Amino acid sequence: MTNEKAFSKAKDYISGGVNSPVRAFKSVKGSPVFIERAKDEFLYDIQGQKYIDFVLSWGPMILGHADKDVVNAVIKTARKGLSFGAPCTLETQLAKLILSKFSWLDKIRFCASGTEATMSAIRLARAYSKKDDIIKFEGCYHGHSDSLLVKAGSGATTFGTSSSDGVPNDFIKHTHLATYNDIHSVERCFAKSNQIGAVIIEPIAGNMGLVPAHLTFLVRLRDLCRANGAVLIFDEVMSGFRASLTGSYKFNKVKADIVTFGKVIGGGMNVAAFAGSDEIMSLISPQGGVYQAGTLNGNPVAMAAGIATLSKLYATPHIYEKLNDKAKAILKAIQNSAKKKGIAIQTAHRGSMFGFFFNENKIQNYADALKSDTKMYAKFHNQMLKRGVYLAPSQFETSFICTKMGKNSLEKVIEAIENSFKAL
Numbered sequence: 001m002t003n004e005k006a007f008s009k010a011k012d013y014i015s016g017g018v019n020s021p022v023r024a025f026k027s028v029k030g031s032p033v034f035i036e037r038a039k040d041e042f043l044y045d046i047q048g049q050k051y052i053d054f055v056l057s058w059g060p061m062i063l064g065h066a067d068k069d070v071v072n073a074v075i076k077t078a079r080k081g082l083s084f085g086a087p088c089t090l091e092t093q094l095a096k097l098i099l100s101k102f103s104w105l106d107k108i109r110f111c112a113s114g115t116e117a118t119m120s121a122i123r124l125a126r127a128y129s130k131k132d133d134i135i136k137f138e139g140c141y142h143g144h145s146d147s148l149l150v151k152a153g154s155g156a157t158t159f160g161t162s163s164s165d166g167v168p169n170d171f172i173k174h175t176h177l178a179t180y181n182d183i184h185s186v187e188r189c190f191a192k193s194n195q196i197g198a199v200i201i202e203p204i205a206g207n208m209g210l211v212p213a214h215l216t217f218l219v220r221l222r223d224l225c226r227a228n229g230a231v232l233i234f235d236e237v238m239s240g241f242r243a244s245l246t247g248s249y250k251f252n253k254v255k256a257d258i259v260t261f262g263k264v265i266g267g268g269m270n271v272a273a274f275a276g277s278d279e280i281m282s283l284i285s286p287q288g289g290v291y292q293a294g295t296l297n298g299n300p301v302a303m304a305a306g307i308a309t310l311s312k313l314y315a316t317p318h319i320y321e322k323l324n325d326k327a328k329a330i331l332k333a334i335q336n337s338a339k340k341k342g343i344a345i346q347t348a349h350r351g352s353m354f355g356f357f358f359n360e361n362k363i364q365n366y367a368d369a370l371k372s373d374t375k376m377y378a379k380f381h382n383q384m385l386k387r388g389v390y391l392a393p394s395q396f397e398t399s400f401i402c403t404k405m406g407k408n409s410l411e412k413v414i415e416a417i418e419n420s421f422k423a424l
């Protein structure tokens with residue numbers, strides 16, 4: 001079956017043919033590739049075409065696809081039962097592994113998706129601060145819960161307007177929008193409302209393309225939260241164990257009150273989490289009154305995948321530096337090829353994450369990112385796909401590298417970059 005046929009068949013039964021919108025390739029004006037299997041840095045589609053993968057399931061597969069240690073751990077654990085709905089010791093093992101890298105976080109709670117992690121973190125922060133309003137930043141994505149599905153559209157300090165139909169204004173009237181990397185926009189929010197109990201941010205933003213926060217901005221944000229009695233939440237669902245073993249902390253040494261995790265901590269299975277101090281985390285049920293629960297939370301198979309993934313990362317010295325070197329080599333090839341063609345490009349990288357914008361100016365926030373040439377990105381994406389390189393199907397996503405990305409693949413990617421730019 002061709003990819004086009006598979007998509008058309010999927011549309012007969014699945015709304016829009018996909019189970020997560022960006023997979024539909026709409027913003028690159030293409031048709032999605034249907035994957036039959038994946039191994040190491042490669043995806044194989046149902047037509048037998050092989051691609052070097054820089055999406056990596058949107059981040060989790062840092063060890064590459066079907067890593068043998070992760071797969072063995074999953075199979076071994078699955079043989080003993082898929083889910084108990086009762087505690088198992090694997091949960092404690094994964095909790096200990098994660099917390100060992102974050103000295104200021106005492107306790108963690110697992111859930112099944114990043115959306116749940118941030119939603120629960122917000123609920124917890126509101127309960128702790130006893131205040132209802134929150135600040136989020138334009139262009140940051142924290143999953144699809146109602147109060148976080150708010151982005152640009154109104155001024156930085158005005159109340160948010162929803163990015164989704166079906167979200168009542170009453171739900172989002174407590175969400176204030178600020179501008180990424182602009183501390184004055186945060187000050188304006190605090191000046192406007194004395195009811196702000198939480199600030200949530202991706203400290204390395206990966207959902208408007210890759211835009212790392214400035215060190216001074218995060219330090220000031222930390223101070224502002226403390227001064228105003230607001231809980232600071234770092235959403236590291238993407239950057240946690242991706243940018244470094246301590247996520248954004250390695251780069252700016254700023255400690256958030258609550259940190260959310262996802263993606264890599266589940267090694268490709270449904271695991272996410274949020275963590276904080278004993279004082280904050282003791283408010284969660286059954287100790288406290290903040291409700292959070294889930295049928296499949298902490299299920300043994302998912303825990304086993306997370307333990308195998310993190311254990312392997314911890315055991316491999318300089319893993320993030322090596323991944324970062326590869327990211328830099330790719331970005332250098334993009335810059336060189338773009339320059340030859342007279343095309344303006346902006347780039348960023350953090351550990352195994354990298355991004356590039358078709359844009360003449362530096363990207364500091366969402367408004368800057370939106371000025372990028374999305375049509376050019378779509379053309380470039382198309383050219384790279386033709387040459388067997390699978391990039392994120394949107395200008396506003398981050399690319400990821402896995403540990404299996406070898407010299408051969410890297411050379412092929414660089415060649416594909418050169419030829420794709422020539423063809424633009």
Ligand SMILES: Cc1ncc(COP(=O)(O)O)c(C=O)c1O
Pocket residue numbers: 058112113114115116118141142143144202206207235236237238239262263272
């Ligand atoms: C920073 C961030 N937070 C939260 C989420 C939501 O996670 P999930 O898709 O697992 O619900 C994502 C997903 O990409 C994310 O990048």
